[in-house]
Amino acid sequence: MKVVVYSSDNPVLRLALEEIKRKLEESKVLTDFDFMIIALNYRYPYENLDKNLRKIFGINSEDYFAFHATESFANVNATEGISVAFIKFENKGKVKVFTGEGITDYKNNKLMDKLLEYLEENRNNLNIFISGWHDVELGYFIEDLGKELEKRGFYPNLVGGVSSGKVFDGELRTFQFYNKKIIKDGFGIITFENVDFAIGISLGFKPISPVYRATKVKGYQIYEVDHGKNFKEIVSKFLKGMEPRVEYLWYCPIILLDDKEGYVSVQRTYKSINEDSVEFFAPIPQDCKFMLSFGSPETLLESTQKEIEKMKQNIGTADVVFNFSCIARQYILEDRRGEENLLYTYHFDAPLFGFSTYGEIGPDKFRKKVKLYNETSLGIAIKERE
Numbered sequence: 001m002k003v004v005v006y007s008s009d010n011p012v013l014r015l016a017l018e019e020i021k022r023k024l025e026e027s028k029v030l031t032d033f034d035f036m037i038i039a040l041n042y043r044y045p046y047e048n049l050d051k052n053l054r055k056i057f058g059i060n061s062e063d064y065f066a067f068h069a070t071e072s073f074a075n076v077n078a079t080e081g082i083s084v085a086f087i088k089f090e091n092k093g094k095v096k097v098f099t100g101e102g103i104t105d106y107k108n109n110k111l112m113d114k115l116l117e118y119l120e121e122n123r124n125n126l127n128i129f130i131s132g133w134h135d136v137e138l139g140y141f142i143e144d145l146g147k148e149l150e151k152r153g154f155y156p157n158l159v160g161g162v163s164s165g166k167v168f169d170g171e172l173r174t175f176q177f178y179n180k181k182i183i184k185d186g187f188g189i190i191t192f193e194n195v196d197f198a199i200g201i202s203l204g205f206k207p208i209s210p211v212y213r214a215t216k217v218k219g220y221q222i223y224e225v226d227h228g229k230n231f232k233e234i235v236s237k238f239l240k241g242m243e244p245r246v247e248y249l250w251y252c253p254i255i256l257l258d259d260k261e262g263y264v265s266v267q268r269t270y271k272s273i274n275e276d277s278v279e280f281f282a283p284i285p286q287d288c289k290f291m292l293s294f295g296s297p298e299t300l301l302e303s304t305q306k307e308i309e310k311m312k313q314n315i316g317t318a319d320v321v322f323n324f325s326c327i328a329r330q331y332i333l334e335d336r337r338g339e340e341n342l343l344y345t346y347h348f349d350a351p352l353f354g355f356s357t358y359g360e361i362g363p364d365k366f367r368k369k370v371k372l373y374n375e376t377s378l379g380i381a382i383k384e385r386e
Helices: 013-027 046-057 111-121 137-152 231-239 246-251 297-315 327-332 334-348
Strands: 002-008 035-040 064-068 072-074 077-079 082-088 094-101 126-131 158-162 176-178 181-183 186-193 195-202 212-218 221-225 254-257 264-268 270-273 278-280 289-294 320-326 352-357 360-363 370-373 377-384
Touching (some): 002 013, 002 077, 002 352, 013 046, 035 046, 046 176, 072 082, 077 334, 094 111, 094 181, 111 137, 126 377, 137 370, 158 352, 158 377, 186 195, 195 360, 221 231, 246 327, 264 370, 297 377, 320 327, 320 334, 327 334, 327 352, 334 377
Parallel strands (some): 126 158, 320 352
Antiparallel strands (some): 002 082, 035 082, 072 077, 072 352, 094 186, 158 360, 212 221, 254 289, 270 278
């Protein structure tokens, strides 16, 4: 499999795509390709995307999958424009796409059943999951998916990220695009067949507190811990003497502990400090145990380095690397944010594609169920089988 990744920050959609086509033609690494994966900034007129792609690249609507991203990665570069990965299989590798809509009503429709059926059929393939952002339902959808997979006793190599975007022209743009469909309330899965892969989940935050128990919880919010302690008061101490910006709290996410084993399960990023609660970007289980943590650019990059070393032991070389990295993580990396992509690119000597996410989706420690992560870098190294 040969992969090349190019980007453009031209604010005109058509011109950005034409610039990327020129880069593809001038490099002459690929003379044709089988599939395109596209990360598209929310400001572009997405309704023109399919028409422009078919005209400029001469492709069919099923030959690409696109999604919104506030910032995307093309090798070591980050852009608020467009990034495109062009894929050409050289052996028996294949790619196919599954889409689903209706996350906001998934408990009443058959979306979960259809997804589980597809994942069971493709349990031995690599399934890259890209979903839209939904304030409440997405977190519970992923949690319920994890529970169902655990019941069925298999993990379908499901990894990916949540599309990032902002409100533009009156709508929160975190959409996906495939085969002329604009998916505003769902997800897409890009399935790779006949490939080997290695997954790494980089954290990098160190516990700095005793273990708390969340004893008063509602949805994504914590009100009290340890039967009576106001959690807002505990968190507010982090901001003493500083401007009360929630972004400063991204340096110290809470880390949830697994109920049974006690290991670090996932991190949760602060969304807001409310009048009597603290809200996060993903669900907080009632009575869960957690610790406060702290991370710096150094600790985050050290964690990524360690994950890359594990990945290389499993796969050796790669044809392409994906990096799904949380927007909050990118904020914490400060002026060293480009180093994470450098680590992946140099160590695997392969092109890199990815984006800044609103959440990362991957396996738990024992590869038994899927989880929605915050503030991680989820890396996937892929190579086609000979």
